[in-house]
Amino acid sequence: MLVSIKALYFVKDKLINQTFNVMIKHVPFKFFVYSILISLVFACKNDTKIVENKYEIGADTINFQWQKLKQGGITINHGAILIPVTLEGIDKTFKMQLDLGINHNVIYGDTLAAITSAYPELQNNIQHRDGYEVFYNRIQFSNHQLAKEDSLLVRENFGKSENLKDFDIIGTLGANEIKNKILLIDFRSQQLVITNKLEDWEEDTFSFTPLSFKNNQLYLDLIAAGNKHAFVYSTQASLFPLATIDANLFKNITEAKNSETKQLKSWGEEISFAGSDITTKIRIANVNLPINNKKAFFTDAKKVSEVLKTENIKGVIGSDLFMNNTIMIDLVNNRFGIK
Template identity: 25%
Template sequence: MKLFKKIAIISVTIIVLSLLGGYLYFQKKFTPPENYLNVSGTAENIPTRWISTNENSHAALLLPIKLNGIDKTFYMQLDSGSPITVFYKNSLESISEKFPNRIKIDNEKNKISTGFKIGNLNVISSDFEVLNYGSKIDFDNANAENIIGTIGTDLLEKRITVLDFKHNKCSFIEKIQENNFIDFEFKKRKILIPAKVDNENLKLLYDSGTSGYELITTKEAWEKYKSKTSAIKTEKGNSWGNTLAVFSASANKKIQFGNASLPLSEVTYIEGTSKLQNFLMKQSGMQGMIGNKLFLNHTLILDCKNEKFKLE
């Protein structure tokens, strides 16, 4: 009996250590690095630009920026699903060819030391990450969508963000009167907003990288929310080069954020996400993701530092 008892104790110990080790691994792997942005100034009423596709007129939200030392407007995607601001290597190399010695990528560490401006907002870092991604810059086309990187929630953590979707403008400011603001969670620089559908409390990740979708949820919830007679729209999505199958259907619901009630006219679910992504979604407690499309006629104000938001 003593032998069996020892074996049982050892087995339990191994399981506990394995679970703890797994927890610590995921905590380390998915905890963003320290916010390395040095931010000064503010940006007010910056005009935004939408990327359109055949299936989606609001596929991504772009902000005009200028790299330090280069008098040329480029664009970066505002992605509230990314905890860090990153640049695209292929795009930077293209800029470097035209402006020698202005950009120096540390290819060994995949880092770059540089800065950029959004209006009068200055963003500087010696540790911007560089992803093997992006396209060559079209310098001859004044209307080209020359996207050179992604702006993440590390910038949103440094400033109060005002997204005026009705007038296609964006501001990054330091102070605002926070009357009738609502609490939200800002965990690991992820924006988790409380909402209600059919009087059910939900925790939804605001991911502007899924810009053109109102609500992305599980297949089970999708079946529950969608109109029974709705046609199903199928399209291919892209997540950092990975192809996903995206299914959308019309809905006739209301989604509530505090006292603000918005029409929910479409719901979506995605196939092709990894088991790890699905596991992390469940662990976070969130029931879905919301993109920019839901807020097109409204203004969304996010104070990530103090975990407060308002929808107008």
């Protein structure tokens, strides 16, 4: 069994100064990803034992959970990826969402208030900056692996403030946790691993395509209708398995029957998405993706099209297309692996 690591976070200008400008440098693109196709909801050594060229559940395995989300009348069974964590000085297991769309770990402000109310000494871990706060604490995953960063930006007026016993989701783990590392996600087993290096036999089991990671987004090629198309893979809760602004691509990979229309709000405007069943093979590298009962969606909304065209991409794909696969996000060798 191959084991594998990996809500809503809108960055407010008033919370971030020049230290964190990298997080808001490309706000228009991030707002597209988060407000339209993403559901609007809230360094370790690989020491796994190998038995007959398979992983055992070892010390570096992190089990994750799915959170079911709803948005605009759509239910997303595979919504947020939640990772069990503990904080130093607190005898309780929490959960944090892995979100590669942001560049820093985040803790929800109202939740932090509840934590410091129960553990007043942790108030000393909060540092005030120019317009924002940072909470310092060591995050430990369920496999006793320490998170790479010990600073969490405080997201004000967000989260829950009830009794500490009554909630468990406290924040978000960002892309900083996997930079210059390799992330494996085994969707079938709901297991994750972060590592620095893979075994040779393990690399041979994957099919690879180049991966570009910029603006905290994962850019890769989707092969459809005989051509390569640049897409963003969203590790968050994409509302649709595949969404595109390319009318010809949409027409070539779908059929008109069983079509539907979704209306979603973004920036105060209604955005219309037309969806139809995917009927033509689509793949990444040499691996065909499951398309049975999967729909692709198309929009020609001006704001959406303008933003994606600026980035030279055709659309966004979500994790729903990988439920039968294991994927590799390799930020050491800049490649995306799938098997």
